[in-house]
Amino acid sequence: MSTENMNLTLKVWRQTDNKAQGNLVDYKVSDVSPDMSFLEMFDVLNEDLITKGDDPIVFDHDCREGICGACSMYINGRPHGPKELVTTCQLHMRSFKDGDTIVVEPWRAKAFPVIKDLAVDRTAFDRIIAAGGFISVNTGNAQDANAIPIPKSQSDAAFEAAACIACGACVATCKNASAMLFTSAKISQLALLPQGQPERYRRAQSMVAQMDAEGFGNCTNTGACEAECPKGISLENIARMNRDFYHAKFVSEEEV
């Protein structure tokens, strides 16, 4: 924890495109304010690189307030860096010390190919959603509030699952590069609410099948995903997905 400006050494993964061989490149960043966010520190470094005529480092970012799920840096061996329940944009340089060496890598998974430098292609998540992460009814106008009574505990659990921003930290940190926490959150947010019931088991089957087809690994219940998730998505969702999947396969007579 630093209150003074810092001089840091960054080891950043540089890779020109998906086909190219990448490698870690050392950069010195000096006079870094502790109040900067991690991404702002990268902005400063990139300005510097551009001034020197170098290629700036490509990284994903958008809202910079922890709700969009775009930022995705693997910092010193952990997704979104050393703090819990924050995304990289919410990580501040006061979490580091003067003289630190920080290793920054992209998410690593077969299903998340590197586009350039620190940016990876996360459209595999979009295809999992497209496989069934929705309800197929015309919703029409917004209903009156509380027209469908839902128990508080149920709506809370659905809301907690819906907090998933699909950043991919769960896949990045999982030693198996498994996407089960993400997929289970997207299944749970609908499985817990009345509107999600008609397609509940069909949805679980289709989304799990798509997750497998994308080449993510298999879950071995290490719990790393839950510990690193910036939104605190719980392993309870994976258990719920498992139950829905078993129901679909062993109880339901319908085959998808």
Added chain:
Amino acid sequence: MASFGNAFSSSIGKKLIMGITGLFLILFLIVHVFINSLIFFNDGGQTFNQGAEFMAHNWIIRAGEIVLFVGLLAHIYQGLRLVFENRAARPVKYAAYNGSANSKWYSRSMGLLGTLLLIFLIVHLSDFWVVSRFTGIPTEDALGKEDLFAVMVDKFQNLGIVILYVLAMVSLAYHLLHGFASAFQTLGWNHKKYSPIIRAFGFWYSIIISVLFALMPVAIYTGIIK
């Protein structure tokens, strides 16, 4: 016609096979540790030999043994397959990976611990199971029972074998520490009321089973049990 489709070949189905066979092996270990603990009567192995002879000749037990081997082989096959598939899911490794920040080392090392246990099992089965079922137990005890206890005493005079068995039980303890609770999570049994009980039971189960097994070669080598 509806079928089970990819129920067992999907990622969740593969977990299910690991979980169910794992729980089955956990049940087996209870029987195994119970029979073997009969040596702690310290009566020259008489009670133990009675138990062992019953296990060796009761046809229900012998039929169960076949199911046990099928379960064990399924657990080994599926486990190894998962290790290779999961490695392939991350072709480029991280330069810096801080796994200890978010998970227990043994939960990340189930493949390694399981492989150590597999090597131990090959030694262990040839030490006792092959002798008991195929090559024959050479001597009888005072009651005319097959003296499996004498085979045990003979094996555990060798310090190397005793150390191998104790180290294997350390692997078993860590394998179970993750495996027990993990199997219930896989089955979908994650519940605010039951999960803490399952975790606590799993912890004590892992410790007690492994310590009891490890005590056997140690007690025989040191001559406490004879």
